[in-house]
């Protein structure tokens with residue numbers, strides 16, 4: 001049926017595994033940036049400073065309504081025009097981190113808004129500072145609501161890492177493509193990439209659901 | 222000394238009220254909810270507020286808890302302005318820092334308890350003392366356990382609110398507020414969301430506070446019998462104003478105003 005060569009598979013496997021490491025690193029680092037920056041964007045939209053709220057909201061809207069690929073190109077190719085010469089990795093992490101930060105900020109916002117007003121009022125009645133209110137009362141209750149969205153975007157960011165191949169980040173697709181061009185054989189490398197992605201995403205999604213349930217129980221919700 | 226608008230920068234003297242509303246006005250858009258409210262509450266006094274729904278009772282408590290800004294007038298607590306602060310000889314609107322300083326005197330219990338669902342009963346009580354007052358965990362625990370004992374909830378101290386009945390949650394909420402050692406306690410219809418058979422366990426706690434502690438209390442309630450029993454004074458609100466006030470025996474026994482008579486007879490018929 002297919003002309004599938006196991007020898008070739010074993011030969012290219014080490015290179016694909018290194019690339020898998022890079023894919024995981026890109027997804028992990030991008031997600032870490034997005035988690036933190038997303039919270040900053042979400043909180044910035046809740047400050048009483050109208051101008052700040054406006055700018056952040058518009059920025060989030062702008063990023064969410066343009067393609068990630070464009071943003072990756074923009075940081076990598078347009079950056080140098082402004083004297084900002086960044087490596088593919090750095091550009092990629094900035095672009096993907098920023099992109100997902102905007103999506104996550106909406107997830108956080110939804111979570112924060114799901115906390116009833118009475119919780120804010122009880123915190124005020126205890127004379128808490130704004131920081132204490134967020135840290136001790138609001139965020140712990142916002143997390144369970146936000147968790148499923150956060151999990152979806154973790155899988156999402158993993159699946160978007162191949163876009164970094166266009167600026168030369170040696171993640172899975174990039175390496176598979178190189179192997180294919182070198183050997184004039186694409187069947188094995190591309191199939192392997194598919195299997196590797198599946199092998200990461202499926203357990204990840206399962207683990208996230210498990211984690212979600214645990215957090216919910218831990219917070220008694 | 223008087224502010225340029227005629228409000229004193231502070232209230233001094235032997236009879237300084239614990240709480241003083243001076244010409245307080247509150248509107249939501251075009252709707253004026255409270256008009257020129259003047260109300261003094263003495264230290265240790267228990268004042269009940271009764272009146273029809275929408276007459277502004279909750280708003281009075283929420284303004285005093287600084288959950289709502291007032292539009293006009295000044296509220297004083299223990300002689301010091303709460304809603305305003307002195308600046309170069311005049312009163313200006315309080316900033317968050319001033320509010321943080323003055324709000325410590327006031328505690329509030331809500332109709333729907335508003336306990337923190339991710340904390341146990343004990344943790345709910347310890348939260349304010351540890352985070353806000355800076356007590357050690359051990360001190361906060363001692364204080365909280367004592368109060369949970371007082372409200373009869375010590376056996377459930379490690380339960381989350383979701384495992385407690387409404388009456389039990391409200392008693393924990395009272396302990397949580399008391400743990401901050403406020404001078405003034407506010408109760409906003411704390412029994413309205415409860416099943417009839419558990420109302421008594423909450424009112425009994427409030428009775429105990431009245432008889433054993435020198436707290437100043439302001440309570441909005443629909444339970445006329447309870448208000449009559451424990452209040453030093455009852456204020457009948459109507460349309461954002463105090464229509465009539467006096468000692469409970471007089472207000473309930475011999476109301477002077479027609480609206481008060483109508484309200485009380487309507488309430489009696491409903492029972």
Ligand SMILES: Nc1ncnc2c1ncn2[C@@H]1O[C@H](COP(=O)(O)OP(=O)(O)O)[C@@H](O)[C@H]1O
Pocket residue numbers: 249252254272273274275276277278279280281
């Ligand atoms: N946040 C708000 N926005 C607009 N109107 C409000 C708000 N809160 C209360 N009101 C209105 O103010 C009036 C007084 O409300 P409230 O003090 O809750 O009355 P009560 O506790 O006596 O039933 C009501 O007409 C109510 O609809």
Ligand SMILES: [Mg+2]
Pocket residue numbers: 278279280410
């Ligand atoms: Mg009310």
